[in-house]
Amino acid sequence: LFKFGIELDGKLKKVDSGTLLDSPTGVVRLGAFTELNLTRHFSGKLKAGLNNTYIHQDAIHYVTGDHYQAITKVTQSLEFSLEPVFYFFSTEQSRKINPFISLPVMFETKSLGEKYIYQTKFMIVPTLGCRYDFNRHWGIEASGGLGWRKYGKYKIKQKSSEMEYSLSMGIRYSF
Numbered sequence: 001l002f003k004f005g006i007e008l009d010g011k012l013k014k015v016d017s018g019t020l021l022d023s024p025t026g027v028v029r030l031g032a033f034t035e036l037n038l039t040r041h042f043s044g045k046l047k048a049g050l051n052n053t054y055i056h057q058d059a060i061h062y063v064t065g066d067h068y069q070a071i072t073k074v075t076q077s078l079e080f081s082l083e084p085v086f087y088f089f090s091t092e093q094s095r096k097i098n099p100f101i102s103l104p105v106m107f108e109t110k111s112l113g114e115k116y117i118y119q120t121k122f123m124i125v126p127t128l129g130c131r132y133d134f135n136r137h138w139g140i141e142a143s144g145g146l147g148w149r150k151y152g153k154y155k156i157k158q159k160s161s162e163m164e165y166s167l168s169m170g171i172r173y174s175f
Contacts, residue, residue, distance in 0.1 A: 001092070004034040007049070009141070009170020014163075024165075026054040029079065033172070037091040045083040051108065052076055075113070081106040087131075094133045102127045102143070110152070120152030123164050142169040 031049020
């Protein structure tokens with residue numbers, strides 16, 4: 001069975017290391033997905049979406065240590081992912097909680113319009129979660145994961161790869 005739809009989710013995720021930005025940060029993501037059920041328990045998802053990331057940075061004078069006006073803004077980036085998913089119960093299950101494990105492989109672009117805030121990232125974050133489908137079209141999903149990310153080329157000295165984590169909860173509509 002092949003499905004496609006739209007989803008809206010909120011995430012807490014790690015901010016790039018080497019910055020003064022508060023971490024974790026909040027992200028609201030609006031995107032589209034396709035899902036192909038390969039067996040009764042295994043499916044593959046392809047996702048694309050726009051991340052709206054809430055940025056906060058305490059402004060501190062480095063010489064005196066005094067705080068002054070903080071920076072708060074929302075910035076956008078594009079995220080693409082390919083995600084194999086194993087459902088503990090059937091992929092066709094509806095109106096019951098369906099726990100799953102997945103291995104999303106994600107690519108996120110640098111900030112659109114704010115070059116200095118985020119850089120491109122390639123991430124692999126093994127995830128544990130659960131999905132509840134209210135009916136054939138509407139469902140909610142919650143998940144959390146801990147994994148690895150690698151940064152694209154960047155001019156500022158910082159780690160090229162490090163640990164990544166993510167917590168998310170969202171609603172989805174399948175056509």
